[in-house]
Amino acid sequence: MAQALSAQVSLSVRIGSDASTNRATGFKECNNICFNNKSWISTPLGLKAKNVQLKYQFKVQSTSVQQAGKSKVSVTPLELENAKEPPLNLYKPKEPYTATILSVERIVGPKAPGETCHIVIDHGGNVPYWEGQSYGIIPPGENPKKPGTPNTVRLYSIASTRYGDSFDGKTTSLCVRRAVYYDPETGKEDPSKQGICSNFLCDSKPGDKIKITGPSGKIMLLPEDPKATHIMIATGTGVAPFRGYLRRMFMEAVPTYHFGGLAWLFLGVANTDSLLYDDEFNSYLRDYPDNFRYDKALSRQEKNKSGGKMYVQDKIEEYSDEIFKLLDSGAHIYFCGLKGMMPGIQTTLKRVAEERGENWDEKLSQLKKNKQWHVEVY
Numbered sequence: 001m002a003q004a005l006s007a008q009v010s011l012s013v014r015i016g017s018d019a020s021t022n023r024a025t026g027f028k029e030c031n032n033i034c035f036n037n038k039s040w041i042s043t044p045l046g047l048k049a050k051n052v053q054l055k056y057q058f059k060v061q062s063t064s065v066q067q068a069g070k071s072k073v074s075v076t077p078l079e080l081e082n083a084k085e086p087p088l089n090l091y092k093p094k095e096p097y098t099a100t101i102l103s104v105e106r107i108v109g110p111k112a113p114g115e116t117c118h119i120v121i122d123h124g125g126n127v128p129y130w131e132g133q134s135y136g137i138i139p140p141g142e143n144p145k146k147p148g149t150p151n152t153v154r155l156y157s158i159a160s161t162r163y164g165d166s167f168d169g170k171t172t173s174l175c176v177r178r179a180v181y182y183d184p185e186t187g188k189e190d191p192s193k194q195g196i197c198s199n200f201l202c203d204s205k206p207g208d209k210i211k212i213t214g215p216s217g218k219i220m221l222l223p224e225d226p227k228a229t230h231i232m233i234a235t236g237t238g239v240a241p242f243r244g245y246l247r248r249m250f251m252e253a254v255p256t257y258h259f260g261g262l263a264w265l266f267l268g269v270a271n272t273d274s275l276l277y278d279d280e281f282n283s284y285l286r287d288y289p290d291n292f293r294y295d296k297a298l299s300r301q302e303k304n305k306s307g308g309k310m311y312v313q314d315k316i317e318e319y320s321d322e323i324f325k326l327l328d329s330g331a332h333i334y335f336c337g338l339k340g341m342m343p344g345i346q347t348t349l350k351r352v353a354e355e356r357g358e359n360w361d362e363k364l365s366q367l368k369k370n371k372q373w374h375v376e377v378y
Contacts, residue, residue, distance in 0.1 A: 109273030238337025
């Protein structure tokens with residue numbers, strides 16, 4: 001792991017355990033959206049492992065008045081806040097940057113379908129990025145579809161803030177699920193057709209070299225309005241950019257960014273063993289109950305109102321009235337995960353809109369026009 005930062009206090013951040021914190025939701029009837037006796041209306045747009053512990057030493061300090069008494073992690077270098085535009089394509093496929101693997105940790109339990117790893121990479125501060133951007137990874141070896149040429153770039157959403165897991169601006173983190181191919185005839189795993197890049201990443205060891213490109217992407221950038229409402233909808237490793245958002249909002253002491261809005265995360269996974277960064281999210285729920293909501297859809301453990309599997313769109317439907325009110329008030333909504341998540345979500349939102357007497361196509365067009373709609377699927 002990264003070296004300790006000018007140590008004063010030691011903190012252990014546990015990733016992905018089954019521990020949970022009870023949440024008092026308590027939405028009460030009011031003209032606006034209310035949560036824990038606080039009214040939520042976004043600023044209208046246009047108005048301006050499990051059981052894995054990462055241990056770091058760092059200074060803690062009190063932050064904004066709104067979050068008085070909460071201790072946050074000091075970050076450096078604060079010059080990373082000065083850029084007016086996000087860094088884009090600093091390194092391209094023909095001239096990638098060679099970084100170093102710091103750690104690879106499995107962050108799901110034994111009953112999770114498949115393997116997901118949290119991978120920390122040292123880029124030495126040479127490949128800066130903003131929350132919501134992606135890195136490209138070029139696995140070693142030849143492209144099996146084009147012998148004699150290198151493997152192609154595979155994009156991964158970054159799962160940390162611009163300061164990285166070591167809070168010094170020199171690392172980045174990826175959340176990677178090992179791609180597994182099952183033979184359709186036998187139903188058995190076929191090792192010869194596994195995901196080249198995800199296997200390379202999950203099998204890497206500390207000290208291994210890795211070629212990265214980027215950063216890339218503007219769609220998922222986190223708006224800097226500290227009072228904005230953010231509705232984040234993820235399936236599986238699609239939670240990666242949202243982990244970065246939430247660390248910036250609730251974990252890091254950035255002098256120029258004091259979050260006072262509402263962040264609402266919906267995460268769809270198979271079961272409790274598949275939950276990613278669950279302890280981090282539960283700690284925010286405990287420490288910032290007025291600013292964070294966290295709802296999970298466990299498809300293999302929960303049933304929806306029709307008795308079928310509970311998918312993330314079922315959770316969205318459950319809270320649809322609140323979600324639509326927040327969107328009408330300027331909230332940003334984000335979707336990240338496999339492409340297959342979107343048809344079900346779109347169908348649900350369309351049905352809900354029609355039940356409310358609204359035209360979903362017109363509403364969606366307006367959300368996109370207002371830059372409230374953010375989608376990154378793969």
